[in-house]
Amino acid sequence: MQFKDQLDFVRQHVKKNRMRIFTTILATTMGCAFLIVLASVAFGLQNSLKKEVLSDDTLTRIEVYNDGNKEIEPTEIKKMKNVNAVTMNTLIQTGNLEANIDAYKGSPEVILTDFKENEKANLKLSKGTYPEKADGVVVGYNVAQILLSKEDEKKLEKEKDASKINIGIQESMIGKKITLNWKNEETKKKVTRTFTIEGVGPKPKKEWEQDGTIRISKEHEEALVQDLKTLYGKKLKAEEMIYRTTAVYATDLEAVTAINKALQDEGYATYTVSQQLEEMNLLFLALKAGLIFVGTIAILIASIGIFNTMTMAVTERTREIGVMKAIGASPKLIQRLFVMESAYIGVIGTVIAVIISYIVSFAANYAIPKILYMATNEKEFLTTEIQFSAIPWQLVVIAAAISIGVAILSGWRPARKATKIDVIQALRQD
Known part of the structure; x- marks a missing residue:
């Protein structure tokens, strides 16, 4: 019997028992769709968190911390292979600071940095350039909104929601x-520095973030710290006045792992986005495996229906099997025909399940934000980039392999039973 004839044979028997086959395919479809949709939640959340992590920082950046065991030596770090730049930022965390631009006043944060290293690290600005003069500074993207005039303060008294009114410096x-x-509020003394704005930092990638910093050249650090000591008391230690952060930028993504390991070997405490991604991927791998396991249980339950359907098919066709054996059909051919029938149920059920799963996934991503908005009245849900469900091709392949594999195994036992039917007894049946 040719393969085409075998397919025709399977189709004929499927048509004879449409309702039974339909319910069996339905059970297989529900089990496979449940597996895909359940696991798609983990894939969707992983994609969202991965996008969040990647948008929060650059992959070539390695943060280096002073954990008290080893002082950070930027000169030595720069000598390491494939290190593109080393940025050291010093946050002034002492003092009552007020910044003025014309009639606008506010209290931003001051950071001392090396502009040349920032340029090497390819940290782009939204406007202007990195300063070349000693009195040049770069202000954060939101400094213009932080500095307010008296008229702006009056507007805020009437309208508490700052997003609904124009406040701060509107021009460049x-x-x-x-x-x-x-x-110094006690002595009424003060330290004053005047700078020229030459650049504006990049726009924060998240709507809720604000960059209200003023970045000054590190050349001013020694003199400024000394003046603040004089202003607030000479007993004040430098480490109490400032907070340092260090970041190492690799030449490319491939060099990050090697540089990170070299830094750790030198005794530095480090953090990289790639490390976070690896830990996150490991966590989601375990979650996806668990969800696929739970979904597989649903398919195994559906396999009971396939087993019963194929067992009944063998029982009903006992005489037909006897005739086939009598005219020379081999046990392997008879077994193959019944396995093909169970595989047919698995394939049709899987195809329908995949289509339904994509529809459910699309509907979930579209509807859930709107449902959350209606429940909480928070507009952020309408603009959220969270992906609640994602179905990559790998998940479809895994689900299809499990579903079709279980269907074939479910039909294997009844198919074996069909090969052991005695020809004489089969032909005697009415």
Whole structure:
């Protein structure tokens, strides 16, 4: 019997028992669709978190911490292979600071940094350029909204939601003078520095983030720290006044792992986005495996229906099997025909399940944000980039292999039973 004839044979018997086959295929479809949709939640959340992590920082960045065991030596780190730049930022965390641009006042944070290293690290600005003069500074993207005039303060008293009104400096800040005043409220003394704005930092990637910093050249650090000591008391230690952060930038993504290992071997405490991604991927791998296991149980339950359907098929066709054996059909051919029938149920059920799963996935990503918005009245849910469900081709392949494999195994036992039917007894049946 040719393969085409075998397929025709299977189709004829499927048509004879449409309702029974339909319910069996339905059970297989539900089990396979349940597996795919359940596991798609893990794939969707992983994609969302991965996108969040990657948008939060650059993959070539390695943060280096001073954990008290080893002082950070930027000169030595720069000598390491494939290190592109080393940025050291010093946050001034002491003092009552007020910044002025014309009639606008506010209290931003001051960070001392090396502009040349920032340029090497390819940290782009939204406007202007990195300063070349000693009195040049780069202000954060949101500094213009932090500095307010008296009219702006009156507007805020009437309208608490700042997003609904125009406040702060509306025109370009490039070229404007900014004055920083540190004041001692007890002695009424103050330290004043005036700088020229030459650049504006990049726009924060998240709507809720704000960059209200003013970045000054590290050349001013020694003099500024000394002035603040004089202003607030000479007993104040430098480490109490400032907080340092260090970041190492690799030349490319492939070099990150090697540089990170070299830094750790030198005794530095480090953190990289790639490390976080590896830990996150490991966590989601375990979660996906668990969800696929739970979904497989649903398919195994559906396999009971396939087993019963094929057992009944063998029982009903006992005489037909006897005739086939009598005219010379081999046991292997008879077994193959029944296995093909169970595989047919698995394939049709899987195809329908995949189609239904994609529809459910699309509907979930579309509807869930709207449902959450209606439940909480939070507009953020309408603009969220969270992916609640994602179905990659790998998941489809895994689900299809499990579903079709279980279907074939479910039909294997009845198919073996069909090969052992006695010809004489089979032909005697009415």
